[in-house]
């Protein structure tokens with residue numbers, strides 16, 4: 001087959017354009033990316049060879065080789081890993097499958113200086129174009145006979161052609177840009193490998209240029225020099241690994257380039273034996289909430305890479321974890337299907353969950369500021385565990401941090417309980433999407449007045465756990481937009497001022513108003529009641545005790561999971577001037593029309609405060625005009 005020319009997927013072209021034109025100063029990381037890919041390719045073959053030994057029989061020792069040609073100004077990185085066939089070359093090097101890429105590119109394009117972002121994201125193979133103006137890839141898939149060559153200058157198109165390739169694996173030749181000649185110098189390469197790739201568990205070798213002695217004899221005939229330690233970092237003892245090496249391993253295993261927030265290197269012995277090196281990233285990945293997002297923990301069995309896609313290893317609510325788990329007990333030839341319901345794996349998962357929760361607990365306890373960095377990045381994800389992993393509910397609730405109406409900083413549930421008022425039986429919360437709007441909600445007025453704190457839950461995930469988690473330390477969670485507020489049970493200095501005689505009179509007058517409004521608004525609301533929770537506003541809507549919370553219902557309706565809106569309870573503030581005036585008006589003759597208008601306007605006002613529309617915008621406007629006109633006359 002002759003050479004074929006194909007176009008990059010549009011996203012790749014955009015990415016290549018960003019890479020080539022970025023002001024990214026740290027160009028040397030291209031080598032880290034290519035070596036990382038080569039090492040992954042060897043891992044993949046090692047796994048396949050467990051069940052098909054023939055795949056690597058002819059060449060059993062993995063290696064990654066670097067060769068320089070200073071005359072041609074090229075650098076070649078070769079591996080004897082899994083290799084790629086024609087279709088794989090087209091798919092892998094011509095399209096982008098990673099879930100976070102679109103989000104990354106949007107941010108890149110909207111930010112002035114993307115260098116920082118490129119550093120965080122890692123553009124993999126395409127980073128070659130930071131130093132090369134042309135890249136040639138020859139590859140032969142293990143177990144196949146035909147080799148393929150892929151060539152591109154990174155400007156929209158690439159070619160692919162059949163080629164002779166004696167050994168399996170991939171060779172990537174970078175035709176270095178004139179100004180990037182330094183990457184064809186031995187010393188430079190040695191330093192880069194030591195810095196970024198020492199942890200790679202496969203020998204990375206550099207072919208030394210033959211040296212001529214003075215007498216013309218050749219000193220070394222192109223010997224290979226191994227540049228890295230070449231042992232799996234998690235098998236070494238902690239004292240043998242430097243912070244820098246731990247960090248570089250994180251960059252490799254997580255494909256992320258921030259500093260990890262936490263690392264945990266451990267070994268479990270006993271009935272079940274496994275070791276692990278886990279990290280929690282220092283920043284929030286672009287794709288944390290992407291539906292395809294998976295955790296980044298690779299499963300190894302006795303140093304053999306098995307998979308980086310084992311959903312049974314780590315629960316989804318810990319998908320921020322990155323790193324490696326290496327089991328001594330699982331069978332080497334375990335298939336990915338067999339992993340699905342494996343009791344040993346379930347135990348490992350249980351162990352990891354406990355370990356991670358334990359570490360987080362310690363951090364939350366001893367290094368509160370530090371812990372909040374984690375919480376702000378990954379708290380939303382961890383909270384998913386509150387309904388996905390009920391046995392861990394209490395441990396998770398202990399780790400949760402919340403905003404509340406009394407403070408802009410984060411508090412724990414323990415802090416909340418400590419500040420509960422005499423007679424307060426519930427942990428009160430208000431939930432919705434907009435934190436500031438929640439803080440202004442009429443439903444929290446009475447709580448503020450009584451100095452009772454209310455948690456402000458503005459994370460979309462909150463609506464889901466808060467309805468399934470019943471209590472913390474014996475105190476139930478209660479929405480302030482639902483049911484009775486129970487505020488009269490809570491002591492407050494204000495209550496003592498009202499004389500009981502006044503109260504009785506007020507009650508009778510309000511009773512008449514409530515009766516009138518119930519008749520007028522019949523069918524529109526479930527009930528109309530005097531409110532304990534309002535102090536400044538005249539009205540608000542609440543959900544009846546057994547009904548669905550107003551905000552939760554709104555979310556479910558927007559996802560079409562609930563068809564009809566429930567009828568709500570309209571609460572009226574008996575202490576509000578307008579309400580008092582209405583109670584008087586009801587005794588006057590000829591006020592019926594005005595009263596009717598106001599009753600409807602109050603209901604629509606309460607609806608608007610909940611972010612809803614008045615039931616009929618035109619009638620609402622007419623009523624409003626009539627009442628305003630009356631006010632002016």
Ligand SMILES: Nc1ncnc2c1ncn2[C@@H]1O[C@H](COP(=O)(O)OP(=O)(O)OP(=O)(O)O)[C@@H](O)[C@H]1O
Pocket residue numbers: 033037038041079081082083084092093098122123124125126170255
């Ligand atoms: N040396 C190699 N041998 C075999 N396959 C490779 C090699 N280099 C790259 N690939 C294939 O090309 C794909 C794309 O590589 P690329 O570096 O762009 O992304 P990635 O490795 O998936 O992620 P990242 O961008 O984080 O490096 C890889 O997933 C792999 O399938």
